[in-house]
Amino acid sequence: MSASARQVIVIGGGLGGLWATLALAEAGHRVMLFSLFEVMRSHSACAQGGINAVLDMKGQHDSVQQHIVDTIKGGSYLANQPPIQSMCEDAPGLIRTFERMGVTFSRTPEGLLDQRLFGGVKHKRTCFAGASTGQQLLYGVDQQVRRLETEGKVEKQEWWEFLSIVKDVDGVCRGIVAMDLRSLEVRAFRADAVVLASGGLGQIYAPKTTCSTNSTGAAASRVYQQGARFANAEFFQFHPTAMLGEDKTRLMTEAARGEGGRVWVPKDPGDRREPLRIPESERFYFLEDWYPSYGNTVPRDIAARAIWKVTRELGLGVGGADAGESRDRVYLDLTHLDRNFVSTRLGAILSIYRKFAGQDPLETPMEIFPAAHYAMGGLWVDYEKDPTRGGMKAGSPRNHATNIPGLYACGECDYAYHGANRLGANSLLSASYSGRVAGEAVASYLSGLEQGAEAAPAALFETESRRQADLNQQFSRPRGDQNPFRLHRELGALMTTQVGVVRDNAELDAALSSLRELEQRFERLDLSESSRWANQSLAHARQVFDMVKLAQVMAASARARDECRGAHFKPAFDLAIPQGKFPGDPEFEAYRERWKANNADWLKTTVAEYHPDGPRIAFEPVDLGLLAPEQPRDYR
Secondary structure, three states, rough: OOOOOOOEEOOOHHHHHHHHHHHHHHOOOEEEEEEEOOHHHOOHHHHHOOOOOOOOOOOOOOOHHHHHHHHHOOOOOOOOOOHHHHHHHOOOOOHHHHHOOOOOOOOOOOOOEEEEEEOOOOOOOEEOOOOOHHHHHHHHHHHHHHHHOOOOOOEEOOEEEEEEEEEOOOOOEEEEEEOOOOOOOOEEEEOOOEEOOOOOOOHHHOOOOOOOOOOOOOHHHHHHOOOOOOOOOOOEEEEEEEEEOOOOOEEOOHHHOOOOOEEEEEOOOOOOOOOHHHOOHHEEHHHHHHHOOOOOOHHHHHHHHHHHHHHOOOOEEEEEOOOOOOOOOOEOOOOOOOHHHHHHHHHHHHHHHHHHOOOOOOOOOEEEEEEEEEOEEEEEEOOOOOOOOOEEEEOOOOOOOOOOOOOEEEEHEEEOOOOOOOOOOOOOHHHHHHHHHHHHHHHHHHOOOEEEEEEEEHHHHHHHHHHHHEEEHHHHHOOOEEEEEHHHHHHHHHHHHHHOOOOHHHHHHHHHHHHHHHHHHHHHEEEOOOOOOOOHHHHHHHHHHHHHHHHOOOHHHHHHHHOOOOEEHHHOOOOOOOOOOOOHOOOHHHHHHHHHHHHHHHHHEEEEEOOOOOOOOEEEEEEOOOOOOOOOOOOO
């Protein structure tokens, strides 16, 4: 290490955290990587379908500009456009880097990288590794980090949980406090900068979520409570094709639709025949009927709401042989496709469905329903625009910086790239790209840092460590009849019902009231476990409390936005496209004018700031310098 080497802490071992670690270590800095578990178990491994990059392997005349346009329009113009431009431009090079790392992408018989179709686009631009793409990417980058670990440039701290940052008197982040999940030791660690790459927050909707049990959002919630701004919290994507289960939902990748899968229900709500006994003429392929231009590859928010309408409003759901069993499902049908083709392309999800449903998707259609999947919102992060090229200025210390100096965020826990709705297969791209950018930005920040964390008074770290240890004591002390696992189930049910696919202001008001009451019930907490070693109830209770605080941000942000945009849908404010009307028709043009007026009011980023009485919501403008919103995107 050189004399100019600084100490950096990265929180999270998924793609975002590993790429940040890689960039920082190769820049000559010491990196301490914290993870709740073994790095190779990080949630990036669960991403199935692929990663977007314009390589045009299928000769469809795809372009980087079209990828930019699809991402901007898919996000309903709500994302700042310079970061999107840079991400899409750098995507092809990122794929080549993954190749050099040894990632086993699927290939054509000619040996070329294969690409598949994903929702919201008309070009095949998704690179994939069967149906386990995230796992292959994660393992590829992990090998590079392990190499740096053997060289003494990276130190891993697995099975440690981030509890808080340590700020000096000027509000600059100087380190963290973390807890050893085995010994429950609470310790402070100095750092000249901290990168938060802690992933998503789907467990707020548990068990109706595709996210792992560690996707709590607790780390992001904790820095939010310490002053970090949180943006676009109301935009949460519900994946349309999830397999329901008693313990959790399991993702059936969007690639199933992209590879030719068809979504349908019987036209007769009383039809109880086996699905393959129902003739084509008696099936309702509603995505194909309602959105003929895109069919089964419409974006996720459109597909999720269509399934919601078919099951909840039209009463055409399927599933459950018993009369009293829920029929909140539709068919995702692969049985008409070539068996070898499907097995090769989608083998991972076929195995999952066979194991947990006891049925073979090659023999009978899968039963699916929308489930909470991905947070478009996250910690607010900055960027510097390149005045020449129009994207982000490479290496700027502002890129991915939160409003707390010295604290950066990347991956799913930031809000930067997806606006109101994420395009499928852009998540692995944004996680990898943002991690690399954050690492480069931190390196620039450190080069201009006059005084490092070593100069911060020891009392700062001691005080914060004591505060966190005292919180552990408060959570551990029996005070009543409230169980953290029961509180978590109530939180998930509340959010699924009242802050879910379809939203209503009265319901959101009720949700905010219930969330405040849920927070107060922690005063009567009883862990029913007093172990001083590996006390999982203690860690979980603290996570649930912080999930409740973040759920308040989501509900308050949703309440403040009286419109329909992307994944946020309030029927009372829906500017529906006139049925049977197209551009040039007076009714369609009147709708377009209403849409433009709505954009003037609501084309803004929602920003939440912490206050003990509840989040304070404000709005800030979006950078539209690359592509101005000209007309609503019509997926018909």
